[in-house]
Amino acid sequence: MRGLGDHLSIGERIAFYRKRRGYTQEVLAGLVGRSTDWLAKIETSRRKPPRIDMLAELSRILRVPLGGLLGQTVLMEDERQQDDVPAVRDALMSPRRLSRLLFGPEAEVQLPTPAPVAVRVEQAWNDYQGGRLGTVIAALPALLQTAQELEERAARRGDDRSDCWAVSARTHHLAATTLEKIGESDISWLAAERAMRAADESDDPLVLASAARSGTHALLANGRYDDALELGNTAAAWLSSRVTENDPAACSLLGMIHLRAAVAAAANGVVWRSNFNAQEWKRALAAAGLIAEVEKGGRYESAREHGMHALRHFYASVLLDAGESIKAVSQYLGHSDPGLTLRVYAHLMPESQARACRAVDAAMRYGKEVLRE
Structure with a gap:
């Protein structure tokens, strides 16, 4: 600790x-x-x-x-152990994980079945999506232990082998993503590697591609930008050949992998607007079914609304809608003059008058309370 x-x-x-x-x-x-x-x-x-x-x-x-x-x-770690990172580390680094042959099966252990474990894992993912990271960390040691038992079950029998490995991959993906979130980059990579190994055994392309996404996260967190870019591009190319237009889950995953690869390229200082727009952004749009795919060697259709500038406008509009100041947004966008930002995005600030009225009302109420006292 x-x-x-x-x-x-x-x-x-x-x-x-x-x-x-x-x-x-x-x-x-x-x-x-x-x-x-x-x-x-x-x-x-x-x-x-x-x-x-x-x-x-x-x-x-x-x-x-x-x-x-x-x-x-x-x-x-707090006294309630809601952030029990050492216990997660222990679960990932248990010596029994090193060799099934050396340690052998635990004959007395009743091995779990994948379906109920999958429900628990998805509940933990819901906690992660809801920002309840302490709850996820508290649940991870037991989930990781159960994932190891599922792997043992997969080694012993074949009827639900793929499901066992898929749930284990999903569990380790959750561990890798959560650990990366809280700054434990070293063990996040260990969890990501376990996720990919389990995904390999599952024989499910989407499980493997999803685990690869956790790998790019972990590599980015460890500053290995070239490796993250290579993994992202390799996973995207591998999945592309297995994606069909009527599979929205695969298309969504492919788009996310492209975006992680783009983040890796940006972090490594190799992104220019022109090549990112063509090589990453529009490929992600095509994978999501928002624009038409192109033949090998072809070019995507030229349309301003499909370009990276649209993402820039979206970024600015989200910040302004959340109440960020025009001066701060101007700085983030790289504008030399906040007046330019105001002229471009003034239409996105319809509540400014209402906010001003609320501020004046609050000040007046405060003044009245002071006078009463």
Whole structure:
């Protein structure tokens, strides 16, 4: 179990625990009722640390003791063990995982069947999608142990062998993705490797491609951008030959793999707008069935609404709709003048007048309460 020393600033501590909980700056800022720009400046010490009441609110949301944000050395796992990362590590690194031949079967163990385990795994995935990472971490040690027992079942009998391996792959995929979210990049790769090995045994193309996506996540988290790009491109090419137009799950997965490959290329500094637009973005759109596929060596149709600029507009509109300031959005988009951003996106701010009215009303109510006192 590791702890934080006192060499980090309060802002750096907030950033550390935010990333560990899997929150983006936008999400955490929204939870405390502040702007993303405010939080970014706090984390980089460009603003004074928050007041003690705000720190208390941050510690509640991040689920860490207040002393953890103020500089006291604290363990990462809380007393309720809702973030029992060491137990997840133990489950992944059990010596029994190394060799089935050396350790042999546990004859007295009643091995589970894949169907009920699959239900539990999907419940944990729902918790992950809902941001309940502590709940997922708490469930993972038992799920990983059960996945190992399913693999043992697959080795002993053949009637549900593929299902056993598929559920194991899905379980390890969940472990890899969750561990990467909370900053445990080293064991996230171990979990991703186990997911891909199990997926190989399942003989299911979608299970393997999904596990490969977890592999790209883990490689990105470990700074191995070339490897992540190679894995993403290889998995996309392999799956493309097995996808049919009437399989939306496969098309969606293929699109996600293309996007992970694009992230890897961007992180490695090899992306230019022109080649990303043609090689990654439009291939993802085609895989999702939004535009027509092209023959080998051909070119995608030229349409502004299908270009990367549409994604840029979507990004700006989401931020503005969430209440981000026009100045911050201007900075994110690389505009030299916030006035340009305002002119382009003013139509996306229909609630500004209503927000102003609410702000004035709140100030007036506060003034009346002060006068009464």
